[in-house]
Amino acid sequence: MTALLLYCRPGFEKECLAEITYMAGEKGYFGWSNLLINSGFVIFETENAAEVYPLWQKSVFCREAWPIHHRLEDLDPSDRLGPIQQAVTSLVSETGVRLFGNVSCEYAEGDDFHSTSRFAGKFVHPVRQALRNQGLLSKKEDPSLPTLRLFFKDSAQVLVGLDEPRLRAPWPMGIARLRFPSAAPSRSTLKLEEAFAAFLGPEWRALLADCRTGVDLGAAPGGWTWQLVKQELYVYAVDNGSMDKTLMASGLVEHVLADGFTWKPFKMVDWLVCDMVEKPARVARLMYDWLDGRHAKYAIFNLKLPMKKRFHEWQEIKAQLDSLIAENHPKAVFKARQLYHDREEITVMLDLRNQNG
Numbered sequence: 001m002t003a004l005l006l007y008c009r010p011g012f013e014k015e016c017l018a019e020i021t022y023m024a025g026e027k028g029y030f031g032w033s034n035l036l037i038n039s040g041f042v043i044f045e046t047e048n049a050a051e052v053y054p055l056w057q058k059s060v061f062c063r064e065a066w067p068i069h070h071r072l073e074d075l076d077p078s079d080r081l082g083p084i085q086q087a088v089t090s091l092v093s094e095t096g097v098r099l100f101g102n103v104s105c106e107y108a109e110g111d112d113f114h115s116t117s118r119f120a121g122k123f124v125h126p127v128r129q130a131l132r133n134q135g136l137l138s139k140k141e142d143p144s145l146p147t148l149r150l151f152f153k154d155s156a157q158v159l160v161g162l163d164e165p166r167l168r169a170p171w172p173m174g175i176a177r178l179r180f181p182s183a184a185p186s187r188s189t190l191k192l193e194e195a196f197a198a199f200l201g202p203e204w205r206a207l208l209a210d211c212r213t214g215v216d217l218g219a220a221p222g223g224w225t226w227q228l229v230k231q232e233l234y235v236y237a238v239d240n241g242s243m244d245k246t247l248m249a250s251g252l253v254e255h256v257l258a259d260g261f262t263w264k265p266f267k268m269v270d271w272l273v274c275d276m277v278e279k280p281a282r283v284a285r286l287m288y289d290w291l292d293g294r295h296a297k298y299a300i301f302n303l304k305l306p307m308k309k310r311f312h313e314w315q316e317i318k319a320q321l322d323s324l325i326a327e328n329h330p331k332a333v334f335k336a337r338q339l340y341h342d343r344e345e346i347t348v349m350l351d352l353r354n355q356n357g
């Protein structure tokens with residue numbers, strides 16, 4: 001194992017590499033990559049792939065990662081399966097893994113790789129059959145076992161590896177394919193739905209069941225507010241823009257025509273969400289101040305990153321929040337991720353755990 005495959009949003013390969021290099025460096029590990037810009041993946045060459053692998057879970061720009069065991073090139077179109085089976089046989093003897101719970105044929109998300117996605121989608125069937133014949137695949141899909149991962153750069157080049165169940169992303173290749181709810185006022189609604197699932201886990205709806213109130217800063221036309229209303233929260237929607245009429249008719253929304261940087265609620269609310277298109281450092285500080293001032297218990301907010309120095313900008317914001325948290329709220333929960341539904345932006349969750357004084 002001398003490399004890790006990391007998936008990221010196409011166009012964010014530099015940020016993904018900068019971040020994993022930084023995180024690995026903090027632990028004393030090093031690596032490098034020849035980037036394919038706009039591909040949606042990074043191959044991080046490192047002698048410490050096993051040690052670096054778990055780090056992706058705390059990264060912002062990486063959607064998922066797994067260690068590469070074998071790299072096959074120039075596959076013969078008349079027998080692609082043979083060399084892959086050989087690689088799997090040596091993978092099994094190297095790792096001692098006797099049974100896979102699933103097999104996944106993967107591809108890059110970048111525009112240049114769309115034809116490979118069709119190929120990979122079909123090729124999984126013969127691979128699955130071959131593994132079954134060898135007794136290497138569980139009868140039913142079993143997420144508690146390692147998954148055999150095959151990444152097709154194209155139909156002639158494949159990377160072979162296996163994952164650890166505890167390090168697997170909750171969605172295949174870290175891509176949350178959520179259905180757009182037709183009643184929602186904007187597609188942005190999917191960002192907040194994905195954020196809740198990513199930060200709170202699959203039981204997020206049950207966790208929100210105890211919550212009563214929310215504030216949405218930069219709410220118009222109401223995609224994020226709609227998610228909160230769907231969980232039966234009463235929402236103060238702060239924006240000078242117009243809100244969706246059907247959403248307003250729910251009776252669970254008060255439209256506040258005000259500046260999100262100055263308005264505050266009378267009483268502490270459960271959730272603060274914010275999607276204002278504003279300077280990210282300013283938004284991050286506002287969110288911290290709301291929670292520190294006990295105007296809200298928990299916050300999820302979006303940070304629009306600048307075109308250049310996106311990783312650097314995030315590092316500065318993170319350093320500022322980290323130092324405020326270390327000084328004042330050492331038990332705080334602070335998570336960030338570039339979600340599948342995020343574009344030139346990332347999403348952050350903050351819980352200072354200071355609701356009880």
Ligand SMILES: C[S@@+](CC[C@H](N)C(=O)[O-])C[C@H]1O[C@@H](n2cnc3c(N)ncnc32)[C@H](O)[C@@H]1O
Binds near residue numbers: 185
């Ligand atoms: C990306 S849109 C929000 C979309 C919304 N989350 C949704 O799901 O429909 C950004 C909104 O932020 C609002 N905004 C920007 N600066 C603001 C401020 N200082 N105070 C209040 N709203 C602001 C804009 O009017 C705009 O409606």
